[in-house]
Amino acid sequence: MSKEIIVIASDHGGFELKVLLKSYLTNNGFAVLDLGCDSTESVDYPDFADAVALAIKEGRAKRGILVCGSGIGISIAANRHQHIRAALIHDRLSAELSRQHNDANVIVMGGRLIGVDVAKDCLRAFLSTNFEGGRHQRRIDKMS
Numbered sequence: 001m002s003k004e005i006i007v008i009a010s011d012h013g014g015f016e017l018k019v020l021l022k023s024y025l026t027n028n029g030f031a032v033l034d035l036g037c038d039s040t041e042s043v044d045y046p047d048f049a050d051a052v053a054l055a056i057k058e059g060r061a062k063r064g065i066l067v068c069g070s071g072i073g074i075s076i077a078a079n080r081h082q083h084i085r086a087a088l089i090h091d092r093l094s095a096e097l098s099r100q101h102n103d104a105n106v107i108v109m110g111g112r113l114i115g116v117d118v119a120k121d122c123l124r125a126f127l128s129t130n131f132e133g134g135r136h137q138r139r140i141d142k143m144s
């Protein structure tokens with residue numbers, strides 16, 4: 001069976017966490033499409049949110065990860081795209097709910113705020129939790 005591709009990107013504030021999350025993904029049976037950035041040199045987070053949104057729109061991946069310093073700017077930028085439901089996550093329960101109720105297709109974390117173990121736990125929950133549909137689908141349809 002071919003591996004699911006997860007698209008990932010960050011700005012400089014999220015670069016270090018992105019590197020760790022990439023290892024987590026490859027160690028856990030996923031393929032990674034990394035759209036940058038490539039160092040801690042200063043860049044602009046909207047460019048990386050847009051790159052992930054485009055990759056999902058074009059079907060190069062179904063699910064994505066974005067990281068900036070706080071997670072705030074890059075989640076705002078990602079959610080400007082109509083097909084993106086990006087959830088800024090700080091804890092495991094929120095990661096589960098973002099899938100169960102919101103069918104989030106992008107998880108966002110703040111590399112300067114979240115601990116690495118918590119980040120991996122959130123990612124694990126995000127990737128393994130299914131959307132519940134039903135009344136939640138109706139609400140999502142109202143945003144489409």
Ligand code: RB5
Nearest residue numbers: 013068069070071072073
């Ligand atoms: C970059 O310094 C920082 O502003 C950015 O990573 C993010 O936290 C913005 O919301």
